[in-house]
Amino acid sequence: MKRFAALFLSLALMLSAPALASSGEPEDEALRSAGEAALTACVDAAMTDVETLTALHDWLALHCDYGATLRGGTAYGALVEGRANCVGYAAGLAYLASLAGLDGKATYSAEMDHAWILATLDGSRYFCDCTWDDGKNAKLGLIRHTYWLFDGQNAWQTGHYGWDSAEAVPGGSLEDAPWAEAVSRVIFRDGFAYYIDGQFRLWRCDRATWQTELLCALEDRWPDDDPADGKAPEIYSGLVLMGSTLFFNTPYALCAVGIEGGEPRVLHAPDTSERLLYGFGVRDGHLCYSLAEGPSDLRYEIVDTGLSARRAWGY
Helix, strand or coil, rough: CCHHHHHHHHHHHHHHHHHHHHHCCCCHHHHHHHHHHHHHHHHCCCCCHHHHHHHHHHHHHHHCCCCCCCCCCCHHHHHHHHHCCCCHHHHHHHHHHHHCCCCEEEEEEECCCCCEEEECCCCCEEEHHHHHEEECCEEECEEECCCCEEEHHHHHHHHCCCECCCCCCCCCCCCCCHHEECCCEEEECCCCCEEEECCEEEEEEEECCCCCEEEEEECCCCCCCCCCHHCCCCCCCEEEECCEEEEEECCCCCCECCCCCCCCCEECCCCCCCCCCCCCEECCCCCEEEEEEECCCCCCEEEEEEEECCCCCCC
């Protein structure tokens, strides 16, 4: 079975290669179109290679759900159909990296039966596992960076092992990057990066110096899924930038604050007596949020606020 999975990964990557996307076949054209749309949405010429791969990692997590489908092990499944398994996530991110001119390729562990990508950025090599960083179920718009560009020499600390021994072990480390602890997407715009951390603080980071500035800190918290683990409750907020305004959600409302910081204002406050907001994002040009009883509630509801998001960065 594991041998078959490795063979399937190789086949998926071969079929997802950018060179084939210009063959004129409908599926190839759809794949290239989806890939180019992703780059247009979230990448610009001012980004560094690290920023570009971060933006692509976040875009894929926002636009793809984990699941088993006929094409779930291919870049087509991840980018066009928006549903993939780990092999599809790896193939999709490798494909996006290739379109962006980056050196990124999928790698596979037969022992784990799991796939991720190996990237070379600015002369250093990293692992990047978008599958494990993607929020699931009711966590609309949720992204982690726990498995983002980590050092392969210490991969056991992240639970990764048994990858192809023919691959050179990556030696890069980005543990000092301010957004490494981001629990939202990272937005790169006009010299700054914006993100939310695990203590529900909204930050602005100077992209040249990595100096950070706190824009606001929120006191609201979601119910603790596992109080016994001693960890802080999880944060389930999306993040959208439109013009000079940042949008995010608390458990009870959709809120906004200017890019200079200040007191957030409430834009939309639904009835949360039975369900809370677990993330938000952009769907069909509008700001939408997820109402659910908890982060794993499969009966969650996506609610359209009717607020236009056609100027949203990264969508």
